[in-house]
Amino acid sequence: MPERIGDTYEKNGGRNSRKAFCSVATFAYILAGETCFITTRATIISMHLEPNIIAMQLLLTVSAFLMVLSASVANAEAQEKAVKAGLTYPKVHRVTKMWSYRSAKAKGNVTYSDPYFWLEGSSKDKSIQQFITDQSKVTEDYVQGCRNKGAIIESLTAASNYDSYGSVSLVSSNTGGSSFYIFSLSRSGNQPPVWYTASVAEFQAAKRENFATPPGEPFLDEALLSTDGSARILYTRVSPNGKIFSYLVIGAGEVGDWYFRYFDSILINKSKAFLAGGQDLGYKIRYHVWGTNSSRDITVFDSKNAGEYGSVSYYYTHVSVDGRWLIVSGYHDASNNNVAVYATLLIGQTVSENMKWISLAPSYDYSLLPAGIINDTYYVSTNRDAPNSKVAKIKLDWSKARQVKKFTELQDRSEMIDVIPERKDALIIFNGKLIRRLVPKEMVTIADVSGDQRSDTFILSFYSWNSPQKIYEFKWTKKDVQTSQVTIQHVKGSDPNDFMIEQRYATSKDVIMGISFGLRHGDKGGKWHDTAKGLKKQKTFDDVLAILEDLVKLKITSPGNIILEGGSAGRTAVGAIINQAPSGLIGVALIVRAMTDVFQLELRSTLGNANIAEFGDVTTPEGFDAVRAWSPL
Numbered sequence: 326m327p328e329r330i331g332d333t334y335e336k337n338g339g340r341n342s343r344k345a346f347c348s349v350a351t352f353a354y355i356l357a358g359e360t361c362f363i364t365t366r367a368t369i370i371s372m373h374l375e376p377n378i379i380a381m382q383l384l385l386t387v388s389a390f391l392m393v394l395s396a397s398v399a400n401a402e403a404q405e406k407a408v409k410a411g412l413t414y415p416k417v418h419r420v421t422k423m424w425s426y427r428s429a430k431a432k433g434n435v436t437y438s439d440p441y442f443w444l445e446g447s448s449k450d451k452s453i454q455q456f457i458t459d460q461s462k463v464t465e466d467y468v469q470g471c472r473n474k475g476a477i478i479e480s481l482t483a484a485s486n487y488d489s490y491g492s493v494s495l496v497s498s499n500t501g502g503s504s505f506y507i508f509s510l511s512r513s514g515n516q517p518p519v520w521y522t523a524s525v526a527e528f529q530a531a532k533r534e535n536f537a538t539p540p541g542e543p544f545l546d547e548a549l550l551s552t553d554g555s556a557r558i559l560y561t562r563v564s565p566n567g568k569i570f571s572y573l574v575i576g577a578g579e580v581g582d583w584y585f586r587y588f589d590s591i592l593i594n595k596s597k598a599f600l601a602g603g604q605d606l607g608y609k610i611r612y613h614v615w616g617t618n619s620s621r622d623i624t625v626f627d628s629k630n631a632g633e634y635g636s637v638s639y640y641y642t643h644v645s646v647d648g649r650w651l652i653v654s655g656y657h658d659a660s661n662n663n664v665a666v667y668a669t670l671l672i673g674q675t676v677s678e679n680m681k682w683i684s685l686a687p688s689y690d691y692s693l694l695p696a697g698i699i700n701d702t703y704y705v706s707t708n709r710d711a712p713n714s715k716v717a718k719i720k721l722d723w724s725k726a727r728q729v730k731k732f733t734e735l736q737d738r739s740e741m742i743d744v745i746p747e748r749k750d751a752l753i754i755f756n757g758k759l760i761r762r763l764v765p766k767e768m769v770t771i772a773d774v775s776g777d778q779r780s781d782t783f784i785l786s787f788y789s790w791n792s793p794q795k796i797y798e799f800k801w802t803k804k805d806v807q808t809s810q811v812t813i814q815h816v817k818g819s820d821p822n823d824f825m826i827e828q829r830y831a832t833s834k835d836v837i838m839g840i841s842f843g844l845r846h847g848d849k850g851g852k853w854h855d856t857a858k859g860l861k862k863q864k865t866f867d868d869v870l871a872i873l874e875d876l877v878k879l880k881i882t883s884p885g886n887i888i889l890e891g892g893s894a895g896r897t898a899v900g901a902i903i904n905q906a907p908s909g910l911i912g913v914a915l916i917v918r919a920m921t922d923v924f925q926l927e928l929r930s931t932l933g934n935a936n937i938a939e940f941g942d943v944t945t946p947e948g949f950d951a952v953r954a955w956s957p958l
Contacts, residue, residue, distance in 0.1 A: 412467065415459040418443065418452070424924070426953075429946035435953075445925065486513045486817045487793050490536065493811065494775035495525075495782045498567035499646075504780075507563070507570070509547075510539050513817070517548040518558070520570075522588055532798070536812035544591040550574050565646070569615070585615065610642060610653060612676045624678055626653050631665065632733040634689065637934050638665070645698035646778050650721060652685075652703065654693060658938045663689045667732060668703070670723050681726035684735035685719055697778045704744065711747035712851030718742050763808055764797055768826060784811070791821035831875035834867040858939050860951045866902050873910060890915040894939065897923065900957030921957040 419440035428435040446453055468474060493508040506528045509518040523531070523541025531540035550556035551574075559581070560573040571585045610626035613619065628635040638655035649672055656664045666685040674680055686693055691709035696716065698704070703719045719739045729735060745751075752760050769787040772794075776783030781801045788794050796811035815821060857864035869889075876882050889911055891899030896919040903914045920926045924943050926933035942948035 412463060414463055415456075417441065417456065426924075426943065426949045427946040428949055430950050435949070483818060484816055487814045488512055488536070488539075489794055489814065490539075490796060490812060491518065491786070492561060492773065492775065493784045493786060493796055494563075495777065495780055495784065496563050496567045497777050497780045499565040499779065500567075502567050505567070506541070508539075509558075517546070517554060519543045519547065520545040520558075532809060532811050535810075544588060545570070545572075545586070551576055565648075610640065623676055625651075625669070625676060625680055626667075626732075627678075628655070630731050631655065632731070634665075635732075639935070643695040643698070644671075650698050650701075650703075652695065652698070654695075656689065656692075657935055658689065662692045662694070663708075664691075664693050665689050665732075666693050667735060668721055670721075670726070679728055681728050682732065682735060683722065683726045683739075684732075684737045685721075685739045687733070687736050687738065705741075707741065708851055709741060712855065713747050713749070714851065715743055715747040716745035718744050761806075763799060763806065764795075768828060769795070790826045791824040829875070829879075831868075831871045833864065833871040859941050860947060862939070862941055862951065863955055865898060866905055866955060869898070869902050870906060873906070877910070884909045885912045887911050888913050888915065890917070891919065892917045894936065896920065897926075897940075897957065901955045904957060905955070919957065923952050923956040923958075 420443050422439040422442035423436050424439055425434045425436040427433070444453060444456065448454075471477070489511040491509040491511070493506065495504055495506055497504045504525055506523045506525070507520065508523075509520050511518045521539055521541045521543050523539075527540035531538065547557055548554050550558070556574050556576045558572045559575045562571045563569070564571070568587060569585055570588055571583060574582050574584060609624045609628065611622040611624050613622045626640075628638060628640065631638070634657040635655070638657040640653060640655045643652040643654070644650065649670060650668055651671055652666065652668045654664045654666045656662045665687055667682045668685055669680050669682045685703070692707055692714075693709075694706040696704040696706060698721075701721045701723070703721055705717055705719065706714050707717050708714050709717070719741055722739070725737055727735065754760060764785070764787075767789055769789045771785065771787045773786040774783065782798065784796065784798050786794065786796045792813055792815060794812070794814040796813075798809050798811050800807045800809075857868070873887055876887065877884055887910060889899050889902065891897070891914070896916045899914050899916050900919050900921050903911055920933075923933075923940055927937055927940070927943050941952045943952050
């Protein structure tokens with residue numbers, strides 16, 4: 326059985342003391358297989374968002390779904406019958422609820438009505454449950470008239486009919502043990518992942534057969550993590566000695582627990598399953614000794630002592646391979662991940678609440694993404710004086726360490742020395758020769774990178790427009806990097822060679838050429854992203870609309886046959902875009918649990934607070950005007 330540290334999280338929070346659920350973002354690192362640091366981050370997201378999202382999404386997507394069906398010639402007769410029969414939408418209760426914000430344009434306050442505010446109550450509210458049932462029935466009744474419903478469902482199911490490998494990594498031991506691979510596998514049909522271990526020989530043999538059969542043996546089945554099968558593993562770590570697997574389990578109610586399991590203690594039999602439970606740990610980093618009760622854990626970092634943004638920051642830790650240094654980083658702005666960073670030396674002092682610390686970056690002015698620690702030098706990727714990022718190194722100067730009651734007392738800014746400066750031509754060496762590409766030249770999105778500072782191997786997983794998953798393994802030699810294909814997965818029944826992939830540009834309103842990926846994230850660098858966030862967020866939507874209209878002009882598609890899908894922040898963007906698009910341009914928008922009310926999102930949740938820099942601050946007069954102009958609701 327595993328050892329569990331960290332327990333169930335449930336808080337009462339949010340405006341009007343509404344019940345909230347906590348999404349736990351937690352990281353652990355095991356030291357020498359016996360001790361670890363647990364970073365516990367409970368992100369409060371008010372439960373009122375969930376029924377509101379479901380209810381409002383139904384309102385937004387019912388008509389869109391009908392458009393998809395009506396676009397099918399084969400279903401024309403069924404649609405005509407449905408239209409003649411008439412669609413009767415249920416009446417929706419309205420309440421008197423007003424909000425007032427300061428507006429720069431109005432030179433005063435602007436008050437607006439929110440008649441559906443009651444839908445932001447608990448998902449257990451019977452009236453909300455009835456509303457969802459009534460709205461769903463409209464769609465369900467209409468879909469019954471679709472003659473080809475079975476074929477459509479079969480086609481959509483087939484589109485996800487491939488094996489998905491995740492978290493593929495080579496585990497090396499710092500005690501001289503044999504290396505081995507670990508990975509998760511979700512079989513066709515969206516089954517819960519099963520985790521495997523495989524010897525180096527087994528893994529290399531499977532590569533030659535494109536992983537036709539998963540190598541090794543299963544050791545953990547995620548279907549057994551909870552009685553209803555809804556719990557999933559969010560984060561994992563392996564101890565430096567390669568013996569212990571630590572994993573954070575998130576349940577259906579956003580409950581998070583850390584578990585620790587020896588690799589030879591398998592969980593593939595239902596009789597060995599376990600359940601979660603316990604108490605809130607708060608926003609702390611705690612030191613845990615393997616084999617002891619979690620009540621004896623020592624708090625080494627408490628976010629309440631980390632200043633104004635301490636309690637709303639997301640924290641992660643980085644421990645040097647030699648176990649000497651602990652780095653704590655916290656960020657509260659998801660737009661650029663600027664951080665406050667502190668470091669402590671784990672040798673020469675007792676692990677306690679009163680340890681000495683040094684400050685590396687105290688004020689959330691720039692990002693510092695860890696690359697590794699060698700001796701007393703910390704290597705990072707940073708956007709400090711480099712919007713498109715660079716690699717730098719920081720000397721960890723322990724002579725500046727101090728004991729403090731508040732981490733904000735540490736205000737030193739460590740000097741950075743550029744290792745790889747920011748370069749717009751980073752793929753080309755000075756003689757004009759293109760640096761070798763490690764993977765075939767194509768447009769891809771990186772899904773996962775795994776590697777160990779002690780190892781000569783790292784593994785890259787990505788997906789492209791015509792393949793749901795490609796995995797490559799890279800090995801360093803003294804003079805070269807060897808690339809080998811692990812597996813390339815295809816949707817069954819499809820041939821990637823049947824598709825031609827092109828990268829095109831469209832002219833947007835601000836005359837900037839809009840790349841056809843649309844949302845101005847990092848695809849063209851940090852400066853590109855910065856030109857369309859905050860008060861300028863509307864430019865993101867202008868770009869997407871310009872691309873859609875250009876696709877029609879090029880006769881690649883036609884009005885009404887465009888499908889938009891949005892996830893994460895993109896779901897909110899899609900909600901804005903469908904409101905602004907010319908009538909008939911978009912056939913359907915697939916909004917994955919969209920956050921449609923940006924005002925309530927920002928003011929009621931940690932997640933929203935972290936996106937203020939990206940969306941705009943509604944508590945300022947200028948921010949209110951900008952967000953109100955595009956917010957989906």
